[in-house]
Amino acid sequence: MEKKGLLIVVSGPSGAGKGTVLAHTTEKYSNLKYSVSVTTRAPRDGEVDGVNYFFKSVEQFKKMVAGGEFLEHKEVHNNYYGTPLAHVQKNLSDGYDVVLEIDTEGALDVKNIYPDCVMIFITPEKFSTIEKRLRGRSTESEEQIQIRIQNAYKELKQAVYYDYIVVNEDAQQAAMDVISIIEAEKCKVKNNKKFIDNLIYGGK
Amino acid sequence: MEKKGLLIVVSGPSGAGKGTVLAHTTEKYSNLKYSVSVTTRAPRDGEVDGVNYFFKSVEQFKKMVAGGEFLEHKEVHNNYYGTPLAHVQKNLSDGYDVVLEIDTEGALDVKNIYPDCVMIFITPEKFSTIEKRLRGRSTESEEQIQIRIQNAYKELKQAVYYDYIVVNEDAQQAAMDVISIIEAEKCKVKNNKKFIDNLIYGGK
Numbered sequence: 001m002e003k004k005g006l007l008i009v010v011s012g013p014s015g016a017g018k019g020t021v022l023a024h025t026t027e028k029y030s031n032l033k034y035s036v037s038v039t040t041r042a043p044r045d046g047e048v049d050g051v052n053y054f055f056k057s058v059e060q061f062k063k064m065v066a067g068g069e070f071l072e073h074k075e076v077h078n079n080y081y082g083t084p085l086a087h088v089q090k091n092l093s094d095g096y097d098v099v100l101e102i103d104t105e106g107a108l109d110v111k112n113i114y115p116d117c118v119m120i121f122i123t124p125e126k127f128s129t130i131e132k133r134l135r136g137r138s139t140e141s142e143e144q145i146q147i148r149i150q151n152a153y154k155e156l157k158q159a160v161y162y163d164y165i166v167v168n169e170d171a172q173q174a175a176m177d178v179i180s181i182i183e184a185e186k187c188k189v190k191n192n193k194k195f196i197d198n199l200i201y202g203g204k
Numbered sequence: 205m206e207k208k209g210l211l212i213v214v215s216g217p218s219g220a221g222k223g224t225v226l227a228h229t230t231e232k233y234s235n236l237k238y239s240v241s242v243t244t245r246a247p248r249d250g251e252v253d254g255v256n257y258f259f260k261s262v263e264q265f266k267k268m269v270a271g272g273e274f275l276e277h278k279e280v281h282n283n284y285y286g287t288p289l290a291h292v293q294k295n296l297s298d299g300y301d302v303v304l305e306i307d308t309e310g311a312l313d314v315k316n317i318y319p320d321c322v323m324i325f326i327t328p329e330k331f332s333t334i335e336k337r338l339r340g341r342s343t344e345s346e347e348q349i350q351i352r353i354q355n356a357y358k359e360l361k362q363a364v365y366y367d368y369i370v371v372n373e374d375a376q377q378a379a380m381d382v383i384s385i386i387e388a389e390k391c392k393v394k395n396n397k398k399f400i401d402n403l404i405y406g407g408k
Contacts, residue, residue, distance in 0.1 A: 121393070127403060159400050164391040177391055184388030187368040187381055189325070196363050199331060 005092040006185055007114050008032075008099040009107045010178075012122035013152035015133035017168045018101055021122055024175035025099070029182065033096045035088055038064065041079035054084070072102065072109040083110070097182060104158035111161075118185050120178060121162040125169050127153070209296040210389055211318050212236075212303040213311045214382075216326035217356035219337035221372045222305055225326055228379035229303070233386065237300045239292055242268065245283035258288070276306065276313040287314070301386055308362035315365075322389050324382060325366040329373050331357070 012018045026032050038054045040061045049055050056064070061080045065073060073082030083100055091098045100110065110117055124130055130152045134145055159165055164181050168174040185191060216222045230236050242258045244265050253259050260268070265284045269277060277286030287304055295302045304314065314321055328334055334356045338349060363369055368385050372378040389395060 120391075123403060125403075127406075153404075156404055159403075160393060160397075162393050164388065165393050165396050165400060166391055177387060180384040180387035181391060183381060183384035184368065187324075187370055187385060189364060189366050189369050192369050193364075196369060199327060199329075199363075200357075200360055202331075 004191075005031075005095050006097045006182060006191075007088065007092060007110075007117040008097060008120060008178075008182065009110050009117050010099055010101045010120045010122060011104045011107045011155065011158070011162070012168075013130050013155040014148055015130040015152060016122045016124055017133070017171055017174075018122045020171040021166070021168050021174045021178065022099060022101060024171055025178045028175060029097075029179050031095075031097055032182070033091045033098050035083060035091075035098050035100045037102075038070075038073075038082045038084055039079060041081075071100075071113065072106040074103075074106060104155050104161070108158075108161060116191075118164070118181065119162040120164045120166055120181060121159045122166050122168050122174065123156065123159065125167050127156070130156075208395075209235075209299050210301045210386060210395075211292065211296060211314075211321040212301060212324060212382075212386065213314050213321050214303055214305050214324045214326060215308045215311045215359065215362070215366070216372075217334050217359040218352055219334040219356060220326045220328055221337070221375055221378075222326045224375045225370070225372050225378045225382065226303060226305060228375055229382045232379060233301075233383050235299075235301050236386065237295045237302050239287060239295075239302050239304045241306075242274075242277075242286045242288055243283060245285075275304075275317065276310040278307075278310060308359050308365070312362075312365060320395075322368070322385065323366040324368045324370055324385060325363045326370050326372050326378065327360065327363065329371050331360070334360075 010018055010022060022034060026034050036050065036052070036054055038056055038061065040056055040058045043049065043053070043055055047053065058080065061082065064070060064082065064084070069085055070082040071085045071088055073080060083102065083106070088098050088100070102110070107119060111119060131149055134148050134152065166174050166177045189196065214222055214226060226238060230238050240254065240256070240258055242260055242265065244260055244262045247253065247257070247259055251257065262284065265286065268274060268286065268288070273289055274286040275289045275292055277284060287306065287310070292302050292304070306314070311323060315323060335353055338352050338356065370378050370381045393400065
């Protein structure tokens with residue numbers, strides 16, 4: 001089978017548990033590399049540069065934008081976030097599968113640039129779970145929580161533009177579903193044209 | 205997630221080991237039902253009516269054809285083979301996934317009737333393996349073996365019309381690939397429209 005890595009784009013509303021699912025996925029599936037984003041926001045407690053994010057100044061970030069160093073980037077609440085292109089390309093050409101965890105807007109940008117990327121949407125089984133999780137972990141005001149809930153709802157409506165939807169009620173099971181999707185994509189005929197050509201015309 | 209079963213069509217050249225792969229698959233994945241074909245050919249040693257095939261007379265078979273009881277049927281070397289429609293439909297509506305093991309011609313007929321079926325092509329990694337397996341198990345003349353090899357080669361060329369290609373070097377691994385494909389298909393957005401609608405519009 002072919003050696004080229006797959007680009008996997010994962011989105012889902014806040015409270016869907018994307019981070020936990022992907023942590024289990026990369027743990028179980030060693031060929032998968034998590035693409036670390038660049039951000040200008042300050043590190044939170046426990047966040048490590050190069051692991052959770054690459055932390056940069058606004059000036060450094062803008063220089064990277066000007067240099068075309070991002071696959072996609074955006075501004076959220078006066079902070080910049082971006083997916084560094086070079087890391088993604090290097091891993092893919094080394095045969096690793098790469099997963100990006102980005103919002104639906106960035107995901108559709110990536111799909112335009114890499115039409116072969118695999119788009120996975122992670123969601124809980126019920127919207128009420130999102131609300132419960134957002135309230136459970138938040139120390140924010142009711143107004144801020146309402147904004148987050150509205151945003152989650154907007155993200156959810158974008159699910160129809162994805163290839164796959166993974167329900168996260170049990171993060172280990174959801175990770176197994178993500179791995180099945182990767183394995184299945186590797187079996188797709190469209191991803192194995194060279195192999196098939198060689199099988200038919202190389203073997204006779 | 206939705207409960208409707210998937211129709212899975214498996215083909216591959218003689219000597220690809222489809223039977224062994226599917227035996228491992230149904231063993232590991234209990235929701236998958238193997239569709240037993242109808243045939244007019246005589247049972248071989250050890251073959252059980254209703255397990256390997258439904259054995260029918262030519263007269264019975266022709267009556268079934270006239271009654272529209274087949275999803276697809278064909279004649280090979282003066283014997284008739286067919287996929288009984290009722291069994292497939294009953295299992296699918298009961299929520300089981302159904303796998304048909306049929307030749308590439310029958311598979312493309314099924315795709316026309318059930319465009320949502322999942323088409324999987326099973327093959328060894330190299331054409332020489334097919335030749336070796338056909339020679340290894342055959343008590344036939346060189347001429348007959350050559351016909352089988354030519355047929356295998358013709359079947360192989362149809363792989364490009366399938367959705368997935370599974371390489372069978374290790375039948376257990378190939379069965380895991382088939383299961384990943386089924387699990388991934390169940391996560392496809394197009395197979396979860398109702399779930400997504402309900403998530404978005406039922407939850408607010």
